[in-house]
Amino acid sequence: MNSKAIFFAFILLPFLTQALAQENPSDQLPDSMKNFVDWHVAQAQDFYSVDLPTSEKTTAYHQSGYGVVQLIDKHDIEIKQSLVEETVTSAYLYITNSGIENSGNDSFWINIHNQHAEILEAYVLQPDGRRLQVDPSALQFNSDNSSGTFNDYFYVTIPYPQLQQGSISILTYKIRTDKKRSPMPWARIIYPAGFTPVENFSIRASWKSEKWKPVWQTDYPDLNCSEDQFSLICRTQQPSPPFPIEDGMPSAYDLLPTLVLSEPSTWKTISSTMEELSSSALKDNKKVQDFAFTLIKGTKNSPLQRLNHLTDFVAGKVRYVGIEHGSNGLTPKPTRKTLEQRYGDCKDKTMLFVDMARNLGFGAYPVLTSTKRKSLAKLLLPSSLYFNHMIACVGMPTKKEQCVDLTDPDSSVGNLPHYLHGSVMLKIGQGTDKPETLPKERYAWRVSITAHNRFTDQGSIFETLERSYMSHWGAQLRRSLSSKTKQQRDQWLLEDYYNIYTDRVNPDLRVTGLENYGSPLILSSETQFDNIFDPKQLAEYSEYDLWLRNIIPNFKTLGFHYPYEFQGLHYRSEISYLHAEKIIANIGPTINYLSPWGELNRWYDVNGAQLTVLTEVRLPQATIPINKISEFNQFLDLIFQVNRIWFNYPS
Known part of the structure; x- marks a missing residue:
């Protein structure tokens, strides 16, 4: 990346702010947003008095995998008797092509019931000093149609044109909130730091009457705030480092620091x-x-x-x-x-x-x-x-x-x-x-396996298997399978079975409980495995609890920045073996492993020619501290490794 070009482009900003923007009337916006968003691109303001990150810091961001840096996150909020006007300015520096690919659009939310938005600036400043205006007809306007949730929010997306390494995007918009149109007290939640480096964050809230004065609170120690009779000013003194992203991390809403302003109220x-x-x-x-x-x-x-x-x-x-x-x-x-x-x-x-x-x-x-x-x-x-x-x-x-x-x-x-x-x-x-x-369940994920293996004189094993997925596991599978055609469902059942066993067999697969909401979902199979052993030389037999070995790795975490919210697993299997012509002589060891995270128990029950092996894993829901994640993963590895089933017959 050409750091000199980036620096030169940024130096030009104060001069470019004197230029008039192109005429972009609101009727160029998509029809879906014309009632809620105006396009009033006016003369840019000279507020870009912020240094670019040094070339050393830019390189460090690049090496850490961050392809974009937020240069400015500025909020100016004016609180009136029945109206709140918030002007937001956001500027991003694009460092890498992946940063452009992943963050080449900007966006904001609008509540169409009580808010109206006005876009004042939306353009790209290129390293060579050229200024490219966003095409208003390219804006997108999408609802938050998350299943099971309620709100009036729509998402406005602004795609920036011709981004390249060293480009800077600029977006300024104003949102007017009509407080009278909501029965709830007005409030605003702002995030001074996030998953992208933020070089400069600032907010100024003002009001002209004590009656309109908001209450405010922040949990970000790096935010310096000062308040007088008619205003609140907060800004970061140093760039805000990004929060790491990893699988299994807490929700961003539970993680990111906030600044909250609201009308005085009580729960x-x-x-x-x-x-x-x-x-x-x-x-x-x-x-x-x-x-x-x-x-x-x-x-x-x-x-x-x-x-x-x-x-x-x-x-x-x-x-x-x-x-x-x-x-x-x-x-x-x-x-x-x-x-x-x-x-x-x-x-x-x-x-x-x-x-x-x-x-x-x-x-x-x-x-x-x-x-x-x-x-x-x-x-x-x-x-x-x-x-x-x-x-x-x-x-x-x-x-x-x-x-x-x-x-x-x-x-x-x-x-x-x-x-x-x-x-x-x-x-x-x-x-x-x-x-x-809300309460937490001790075991969010529960499954019970029952298998009966009959040994034949021809060296084959005929297995009858039933897997009962309960509670959330059953619900998850039910939703997935119910959305498929019968042909798709049969194919899924076959692939799921082959994921554990060989694909050289032809199992008879069935699913029960697909329409019985709230009950276990049961996956059943009958399979004959030919030529598994030599009938004349069968002296011992061993295998792993394959379903347990398949499940356990899914609950490990590779994260190390945040505590791991483990939702709990209860696994139980009852696997029986029967050879009508042989009597069991010796069996494998009983297992009782305990840890701070739960337990693994295995015991054998012999009844004449039939052996039943019972395995139970109980891992209650828990918050695993960062310094204990390795220990937790090691216990799961132990469960994976030691669950071998073994028995033999008299010689």
Whole structure:
């Protein structure tokens, strides 16, 4: 890379800011965004008084694998009585071709219900001093259609033209937020550091009246903030190093430092406001009441079974559709309407369940949660921005409250999807005054293997195998297999089997429980393995528990920058061997290995000619400290290596 060219290009910036931008009227924008985004490219401002990283630092970034550096991340926020205007400037230096490939677009979010955006600058400054304007018709406008979540946010993407090593991209945009259009207190979460090096971060918030003064909080020690009567100014004194990226790392929302500004509020206010919005869905619910009693008519089930009847209907027969424009982003529609239409988003489905459960006498209530946040410590100030999902919880007479995710067809009361384990939550109503976390299951991943091996006089082994995948494992497989045609499913089952055994056999494969949501998914097979042993010379037999050896490596982590959130594994296998003409003489050793992370147990049971080998691995969910990850991986290696099954017959 030509460092002199980069430096020269940057020196030219103050002079180029005197040039007028091209005329780019908003009607050149894609039709999808014209109501929400304006293209008002005006004369650039002279605020690029920042040094480029030295050639030594640029080289170091390159050698560390960082192909792009954020030169400027600047926020200017003006808070008014009913309006907030935030002007953001972002500048990136592109160091490598991979940096261009991976980060050649810029972007920002906009809430189309209460925000309007105005793009003021969008161009590329080339090393030779040329300035290339972004084509407004090339901008993209996409919704956040994540399954099971609710919001009004759209993603504006700006593709930069003709990027090369040494190019600098410049984006300036203004977002106006109408505070009156949201029932929730205004708040803004800003990230002063991220996964890309940031050379300069700054923010200035101002207000002209004490009545409009926000509260603020940061957890970034490298951010220097000063506040006076009508403004807050924060800036980093040194470049912010990037956070490492690795497999199995915590969510970015639980990891990155933040600066939060918001209108003064309390968690109790957030909860009670959401209770008012949610309760509006419960009006005129006679049809819902009648339908709830119809679902349990003629049953004499326990309270938990009755609730699961409701869950089966709402989760399995009311499909998820997120039509959430305008006030629907926070307010669920009437439960009667959701019942009639048989579709809705997470709020709609949750409130339909809550309505039916209450009509049956249960103390059900909605709960805000997040599919992306687990750390209570990162919830610096009371705000609804931390939550993107809604579930229901029910107070049970004889046990702790049970929660259910109505967007998950595999869900049952008390059995949440694994990605919600430990997530932050805020109960709606219920006298709530602070957020909590959802419970974690001891073992998120559970599987049971049963195999029977019959030895024949011809030297063959006939195996009958049944694999029962429970809870989240079963749900994951069920979703995958249900989306396939029968031919695709059969091919997947065959490849899955051949991944463990030889492809020289022709197993008879079956799947059971594909439609039984909440129950184990069972994969069965019958296979004959020919010419495995010489019938006249068979004296001993040994093999590994192949399914265990296949599973265990998947739970190791290669990460070393962050603690490892292990979700827990319970594996159990019962493998039997029978040779009608022979009696077992000797068997392998019993195994009892214990560690801080769990245990491996193996024992043998001989009953005449039949031997049954039972293996059980219990590894509870745990947060593995960084300095213990190697020890944890070593225990998994031990499980992989020592699970050999062995026995022999009399000579």
